[in-house]
Amino acid sequence: MAIKVVTDSTSYIENSLIKELDITIVPLSVNFPDESFKENEVDHEYFYRKIKTTGIIPTSSQPSQGSIISIFENIVSNGNEIVAIFLSSDMSGTYETAISARDIVLEDYPHAKIEVLDGRTNSMALGLPVIEAARAALSGQKFDEIVDLAKYMIKRVHFYFAPETLEFLKKGGRIGGASALLGSILNIKPVLFVENGKTAVLKKARGSKAAIEAMLERLDNDYKTNGLKHILVHHINCHEKAKEIADKICDKYDFTVPVVPIGPVIGLHVGPGAIGIVYCTEK
Known part of the structure; x- marks a missing residue:
């Protein structure tokens, strides 16, 4: 059994760190009238060039409840626990969607441990608590200790x-x-x-x-x-x-x-x- 740390793509953690610390990323999306992309799959230069050439500023959309359920189920079905930290609930509905996804997963896995935290920010201000939580998980710290560490970091x-x-x-x-x-x-x-x-x-x-x-x-x-x-x-x-x-x-x-x-x-x-x-x- 292990503790897995989950966050969303607006944390902007480097890919090498995501792999090293075994962090799971839930992607948000960006949507032009003619095409949509998962945020962590679109090339940044292409994205901003398209805005410049078309004059269109795209919209963004949060992950679906189903996609978060799938990620949570995949983790807990293997006997693992989850500490999930998402961008501010005042900036996106991602956190609330994750809460509802957690509740659904717990119906099928009532003994699973899933903590979902509101990161209260975005970008690497979100990424830093995620990174520290993931490092703590890999070092063998207990579930409650990791949750407390994440909350401590979020405040600072x-x-x-x-x-x-x-x-x-x-x-x-x-x-x-x-x-x-x-x-x-x-x-x-x-x-x-x-x-x-x-x-x-x-x-x-x-x-x-x-x-x-x-x-x-x-x-x-x-x-x-x-x-x-x-x-x-x-x-x-x-x-x-x-x-x-x-x-x-x-x-x-x-x-x-x-x-x-x-x-x-x-x-x-x-x-x-x-x-x-x-x-x-x-x-």
């Missing part, structure tokens, strides 16, 4: 990001047309963050450089007051810009700072050129 991850353009936020209904127009004219870049499962505005900066500096300032404040365990830089189709920021953070704090792309499901709401910083505090 921070995710700040700055879109390069307001177009995607406008088309997604997250800001009004007038705000988007004024922001473009004045070169205003909102610095956003995820708090209590929802996206909120930290500040409005004049230009990309000021937006990035605002994120780095928050990182530095938390480093001084709470200590840091993990830091990484996210990007949407702008690896070189992200690498420069990661190198800057690495030089200042002597941390290894991975650069991790954000996939299509989150990317279609924010747009290419966005930069994000994810970190976990020690307290």
